[in-house]
Amino acid sequence: GENVEQHPSTLSVQEGDSAVIKCTYSDSASNYFPWYKQELGKRPQLIIDIRSNVGEKKDQRIAVTLNKTAKHFSLHITETQPEDSAVYFCAASSNQFYFGTGTSLTVIP
Amino acid sequence: GAVVSQHPSRVICKSGTSVKIECRSLDFQATTMFWYRQFPKQSLMLMATSNEGSKATYEQGVEKDKFLINHASLTLSTLTVTSAHPEDSSFYICSARGWGAGELFFGEGSRLTVL
Numbered sequence: 506g507e508n509v510e511q512h513p514s515t516l517s518v519q520e521g522d523s524a525v526i527k528c529t530y531s532d533s534a535s536n537y538f539p540w541y542k543q544e545l546g547k548r549p550q551l552i553i554d555i556r557s558n559v560g561e562k563k564d565q566r567i568a569v570t571l572n573k574t575a576k577h578f579s580l581h582i583t584e585t586q587p588e589d590s591a592v593y594f595c596a597a598s599s600n601q602f603y604f605g606t607g608t609s610l611t612v613i614p
Numbered sequence: 615g616a617v618v619s620q621h622p623s624r625v626i627c628k629s630g631t632s633v634k635i636e637c638r639s640l641d642f643q644a645t646t647m648f649w650y651r652q653f654p655k656q657s658l659m660l661m662a663t664s665n666e667g668s669k670a671t672y673e674q675g676v677e678k679d680k681f682l683i684n685h686a687s688l689t690l691s692t693l694t695v696t697s698a699h700p701e702d703s704s705f706y707i708c709s710a711r712g713w714g715a716g717e718l719f720f721g722e723g724s725r726l727t728v729l
Contacts, residue, residue, distance in 0.1 A: 506660075506673065506674070511657075537716040539716070539717065539718065541720075547722075548707065548720040548721060548722050548723055549658070549707075549720050550720075551717055551718070554716065554717065556716065592655075594657060594658065596718075598716070598718075600646075600663070601648065601660060601663050601671075602648055602660065602709070602718055603660060604650075604657050604658040604659075604660070605657065606656070606657045607655075607656070607657045609655070
């Protein structure tokens with residue numbers, strides 16, 4: 506199956522700074538790349554996604570980039586706020602969904 | 615977004631018993647449902663993929679006789695942990711996808727504790 510790697514595993518940033526999380530995948534058939542935010546004890550929530558025919562997508566403070574040739578995609582959060590603190594998971598999907606190992610983001614006020 | 619409901623949210627059982635977890639899509643038809651297992655501070659490990667009306671596809675290393683998955687309708691999938699043991703204690707979470715849609719919607723998760 507697909508192998509999705511995610512880095513870093515933990516990330517601390519000062520409020521207002523940017524945060525970047527990177528993922529790589531192995532299966533060239535993957536064509537859909539969502540990012541989920543999971544707060545402690547809660548279900549993952551989709552925050553942004555990108556399809557393989559698009560290189561970049563932005564939604565307010567959140568952006569995702571995709572390099573299909575290199576098989577990597579990244580999440581960018583600008584102007585971070587304390588409420589952005591959570592665990593973030595990337596995923597790669599063709600039929601199944603395979604998740605990265607997660608990044609615990611802490612935004613320090 | 616679409617709503618996926620999972621029940622029960624918490625279950626405690628004795629070793630050797632079986633536990634059933636239900637996953638329902640409340641406002642859309644889920645052609646595909648996925649079952650994940652999540653250990654504390656770890657990622658979502660895909661256990662199996664189930665399509666309505668057909669047998670589930672299990673990931674490598676997941677015992678299909680241990681984790682029985684049934685997807686009898688477009689709105690309901692169940693996971694039964696048979697003869698549960700303490701090492702089966704975990705957070706199990708289902709997710710569902712509708713017709714041709716990319717987005718995955720998650721249930722609330724079920725925390726299983728086997729004594």
